[in-house]
Amino acid sequence: MPKMPIPGVKNLIAVGSGKGGVGKTTVSVNLAVGLASLGYKAGLMDADVYGPNVPLMMGINRTPMAYGERIQPLEQFGVRIMSMGFLNPGDKPLVWRGPMLHSVIQQFLRGVEWGDLDYLVIDLPPGTGDVQLSLIQTAPITGAIVVTTPSDVSLEDARKAVFMFHQVKVPILGIVENMSYLICPHCHERTDVFSYGGGRRTAQEMQVHFLAELPLDPQVRIGGDTGKPIVLRDEGAPYIELAKNVVARTEEVAKEEGPKIEIEE
């Protein structure tokens, strides 16, 4: 299948996970805002059309405008955003069959006026199903990030996601271990609620990079629920580190791949 570049978009970063609820959207949101705060032009595409949590986590929800056939993304914290949540607000679930889903995601990728972006972060739906596969087979993805918690159950599914990206020859930027440990706000002792270190170990075993170890911090969840990403605060330092590592790995991957033709509008 052809992978046409998206005009103006330099790097397309896919954030996936084998399992849901590991913090994939939290990582995507804070990565995009972190990239913007480092001075890069950043976009965020919420491809989780069934449970689009990006609007809540970014604290923005309006109907986007369309000029002609192009949809204008919304902008928040310096990030251009598109989400199914903007088009289907409220509690009614979308129950779409595969082909229709495929066409919506293509619309998001190519029918949105992304403009010039250094990084477009795509928050994939969790899992390794056909929606994920269609998307990564048709989009010119620069590199993928796999998010996991340290629990064996989550790692079991993260390995499946790594395999999926390998199968379709998408370079893996690395694995992120989320909810690594909790510092008790009362006694400041550490608890490894979901175990610890499995992300790094799995990265070594699968010979992919390890990008970050992100703590299970109640402030992260509060940031998500109130639409104020933690990366904008002092406690968000690990997410700034993550953004820097993603930039470095993207440059490495670009070198490995050799020179590319860029199409400018």
Added chain:
Amino acid sequence: MPKMPIPGVKNLIAVGSGKGGVGKTTVSVNLAVGLASLGYKAGLMDADVYGPNVPLMMGINRTPMAYGERIQPLEQFGVRIMSMGFLNPGDKPLVWRGPMLHSVIQQFLRGVEWGDLDYLVIDLPPGTGDVQLSLIQTAPITGAIVVTTPSDVSLEDARKAVFMFHQVKVPILGIVENMSYLICPHCHERTDVFSYGGGRRTAQEMQVHFLAELPLDPQVRIGGDTGKPIVLRDEGAPYIELAKNVVARTEEVAKEEGPKIEIEE
């Protein structure tokens, strides 16, 4: 669409969630084992074919035997189990399109020799997509449980799941709030990592029952990762309570629905 009963199976309980990673499989596993330990004949069908974690959490993984055209479920802790993980062990992901998925799930439901069961617990895939919809439209589900964490992000998706069950007229047994709070193993102070009480509040708002509040206990995760469900230990008491509430609600729902024809083999 016709909803043919499954011969020998008295009650079919679907466990769903709008969002992944909220502990749906943990609840399903501990509910099934809890029902068995209360003396009921219980089965567990893992319908999450992309990320089948039931084998790991139940500590069992062998290829099931087939007699003629019927597949024999495996048995562990008194529960009869069927999972895609038994048929596709290892890390290679399944990437199946919708129709094939549909046929596998129908096989699990009707091609497995479940035998006489008081309760067959179905661990649905997370979300409100077409796999979930096909299954709940074709299976004679007695009642559904919706699992959520107390975070707003999770509750946003849980409401979608409640709507989905309403739409297809599946009675809702109730909402379960998982990862309600953490008791620090060091200082025994409580931390509401993912907030608290949102499950009960959402149940009230949506006029459905509230079934249980389950703590975020590292022992639950360890039980899952080592294949020894927490419900078998003292710390698992909240899951025994959950199983009792599910039994009570199932009886209520059966009364509301009026007498049913049961087909015996």
